[in-house]
Amino acid sequence: MVHYIGLLLDDVRFSAIKGTGLEEKLTTLFGGQIKSLVLEVPEELSKKILAEFPNARIDSRSYLEDLPVAFKRALFNEVVEKKTLGTEVIEAVFQKMDEIKELAAKESEYIPPPDIDTSEI
Amino acid sequence: MVLLRTPPPHGGNIVDRVVRNPDRAKKMADGCVAFDIKPTLLDGVPIRNVYREIVSICYGFFSPVEGSMVRNEVERVLEERRLLSEWIFPYPLVFDVTEEDYKNLGVGEGDRLLLRLKGQPFAVLDIDEIYKIDPVDIATRTFGTPEKNPEVVRVPFDEKHPGYMIYRSLNPVVIAGKYTIINEPKFRDPYNKFWFPPAKCREEFKKKGWRTAIAHQTRNVPHVGHEALMKNAAYTGDIEPCNGILVNAIIGAKRRGDYPDEAILEGHSAVNRFGYIKPERHMVTFTLWDMRYGNPIESLLHGIIRQNMGCTHHMFGRDHAAVGEYYDMYATQILWRDGIPSFGFEAPPNEVDYGLKIIPQNMAEFWYCPKCGEMAYSQTCGHEKEKQKLSGSFIRGMVAEGIFPPNVIMRPEVYKAIVKWWKVYGYPFVNPKYLAEKDKTLEIDVPPMEVNLKR
Numbered sequence: 374m375v376h377y378i379g380l381l382l383d384d385v386r387f388s389a390i391k392g393t394g395l396e397e398k399l400t401t402l403f404g405g406q407i408k409s410l411v412l413e414v415p416e417e418l419s420k421k422i423l424a425e426f427p428n429a430r431i432d433s434r435s436y437l438e439d440l441p442v443a444f445k446r447a448l449f450n451e452v453v454e455k456k457t458l459g460t461e462v463i464e465a466v467f468q469k470m471d472e473i474k475e476l477a478a479k480e481s482e483y484i485p486p487p488d489i490d491t492s493e494i
Numbered sequence: 495m496v497l498l499r500t501p502p503p504h505g506g507n508i509v510d511r512v513v514r515n516p517d518r519a520k521k522m523a524d525g526c527v528a529f530d531i532k533p534t535l536l537d538g539v540p541i542r543n544v545y546r547e548i549v550s551i552c553y554g555f556f557s558p559v560e561g562s563m564v565r566n567e568v569e570r571v572l573e574e575r576r577l578l579s580e581w582i583f584p585y586p587l588v589f590d591v592t593e594e595d596y597k598n599l600g601v602g603e604g605d606r607l608l609l610r611l612k613g614q615p616f617a618v619l620d621i622d623e624i625y626k627i628d629p630v631d632i633a634t635r636t637f638g639t640p641e642k643n644p645e646v647v648r649v650p651f652d653e654k655h656p657g658y659m660i661y662r663s664l665n666p667v668v669i670a671g672k673y674t675i676i677n678e679p680k681f682r683d684p685y686n687k688f689w690f691p692p693a694k695c696r697e698e699f700k701k702k703g704w705r706t707a708i709a710h711q712t713r714n715v716p717h718v719g720h721e722a723l724m725k726n727a728a729y730t731g732d733i734e735p736c737n738g739i740l741v742n743a744i745i746g747a748k749r750r751g752d753y754p755d756e757a758i759l760e761g762h763s764a765v766n767r768f769g770y771i772k773p774e775r776h777m778v779t780f781t782l783w784d785m786r787y788g789n790p791i792e793s794l795l796h797g798i799i800r801q802n803m804g805c806t807h808h809m810f811g812r813d814h815a816a817v818g819e820y821y822d823m824y825a826t827q828i829l830w831r832d833g834i835p836s837f838g839f840e841a842p843p844n845e846v847d848y849g850l851k852i853i854p855q856n857m858a859e860f861w862y863c864p865k866c867g868e869m870a871y872s873q874t875c876g877h878e879k880e881k882q883k884l885s886g887s888f889i890r891g892m893v894a895e896g897i898f899p900p901n902v903i904m905r906p907e908v909y910k911a912i913v914k915w916w917k918v919y920g921y922p923f924v925n926p927k928y929l930a931e932k933d934k935t936l937e938i939d940v941p942p943m944e945v946n947l948k949r
Contacts (some may be wrong), residue, residue, distance in 0.1 A: 376722050377667065379888070381891075381892060381895065381897055383897050402862075402882050403864075403882060403900060403902045403903060404864055405866060405901055406900035406901070406902050406903075407900060407903075426706070428751060430887060432885040432886075432887040432888060433638055433883055433885055434883050434885055434888070436885070436887075436888065438502065438885065438887030438888055438890070438891050439751065439887050439890060439891065440891070442894050442895055445891070447896065480894075481750075481921075481926070482921070482925065482926075483920045484894060484916075484920070484921055484922060485896075486898075486913055486916040486917045486920075486922070487896050487913055487916075489897070489898070489910065489913055490563070490910075491910045491911075491913050491914040491917065493870060493907070494760055494764065494907065494910050494911050494914045
């Protein structure tokens with residue numbers, strides 16, 4: 374069974390893919406309010422990913438979720454560098470797994486909050 | 495057509511075991527042996543604190559239960575989901591201690607035990623019985639097995655199930671008897687804003703003019719799918735839609751990856767404060783309880799709590815109060831539609847003697863339909879191929895990456911409630927630091943109180 378990883382694009386990420394040809398592979402969700410790139414993940418690879426990150430899970434849409442931010446950032450960087458959504462991107466990220474897991478471990482302690490005004494709450 | 499009215503409390507009366515007169519409270523504690531309440535730990539992590547059960551019992555959320563259950567009552571609950579008084583009740587509730595603590599206490603049947611919390615006198619337990627339990631047996635029978643409960647239990651419960659582990663981690667000695675709170679706790683901010691025990695909640699319904707109200711169970715920050723569920727489920731009622739929607743959050747031991755309790759409460763509150771459902775029609779409250787994730791069994795407790803709070807209806811979704819795939823994903827809906835004989839219900843719990851009066855509203859899911867251009871009900875929308883599901887994990891990923899969710903997924907003020915508490919704890923979700931902090935502070939403070947203990 375194929376699973377998926379969605380990479381959400383904010384303005385910064387959207388400008389990073391301009392000119393790579395990936396713009397044509399953009400998926401929009403929720404009435405166009407969210408842009409994302411979707412990678413297909415063969416079952417063998419998704420098992421490998423789940424084994425690396427115990428908190429990760431497959432949601433009701435068959436998407437791999439609760440992946441470390443560090444993993445998704447590395448994945449996006451590889452997508453931009455290789456200009457593809459193919460499985461070679463995931464393989465490349467696996468080459469950097471030690472470094473990613475080190476960053477992911479820190480993520481369980483602290484993630485800087487966004488700089489937005491919450492005084493009305 | 496018969497107009498619905500606020501139902502009576504389960505068992506007939508709201509339990510109120512809180513002594514508010516300080517002189518009387520001190521007299522009750524005088525000469526007692528004292529015991530400091532300890533959390534139930536699993537690998538050093540708190541998974542339950544019995545103080546939450548004591549508060550929920552004494553303020554009437556679990557009416558008609560009045561204390562830690564005697565052995566025969568535990569057995570009856572496990573076998574038939576009924577108390578000795580015949581009223582249905584889903585879970586064994588016990589005050590458990592270690593053998594060593596029991597020996598050191600030196601108390602027996604007929605004695606009164608003073609329970610301290612955060613170093614202060616908090617409640618007393620009038621001892622009716624002391625007995626031993628086998629925690630593995632209790633845990634297994636509480637949730638059921640595929641062999642004994644084939645209608646809904648799919649796989650045996652194990653150490654990955656948080657509720658099963660709560661029961662399996664109980665201490666072997668149970669001290670049974672009625673609890674009485676003798677030193678009223680003060681809820682910390684923001685819990686104090688949402689504290690509506692059943693008697694107060696029923697008064698609030700009267701003030702609001704709510705004849706009918708539908709309960710929404712939550713342990714999550716609301717996204718727009720939850721909002722659509724609440725709005726649409728509330729169209730049930732009698733001659734008109736329900737007058738009110740009661741959000742009742744279950745507050746207690748958390749799992750890593752959950753949102754902090756404070757963000758859950760203030761996130762739901764933002765839904766009415768900012769008019770997505772107007773406050774005249776929507777109210778946020780909580781119940782202290784370390785969730786057992788017992789799906790159909792848990793739904794019975796939810797029905798009892800919310801009926802005691804005054805609700806006429808309760809919405810139940812797929813995978814209600816579930817974790818993993820231990821139960822059929824529709825187990826709760828099966829219970830409330832047909833009953834589950836192996837758990838003691840030949841008919842739905844609101845159609846049996848000494849059962850509940852609350853009316854179930856089984857709901858399917860909501861998704862975003864790009865063709866309809868709105869949140870759509872799965873049983874109504876004809877664009878299944880185009881559906882876009884709102885998954886909690888998907889939204890958590892978005893939050894963790896610092897992406898402001900669009901309005902169609904999460905209201906901006908709800909997201910800001912998450913960020914407000916993210917700034918406090920340095921993390922948007924429950925992590926070990928949050929768990930340690932929560933174990934220390936709990937949800938309450940206990941005022942200083944002088945009592946004369948037994949020497």
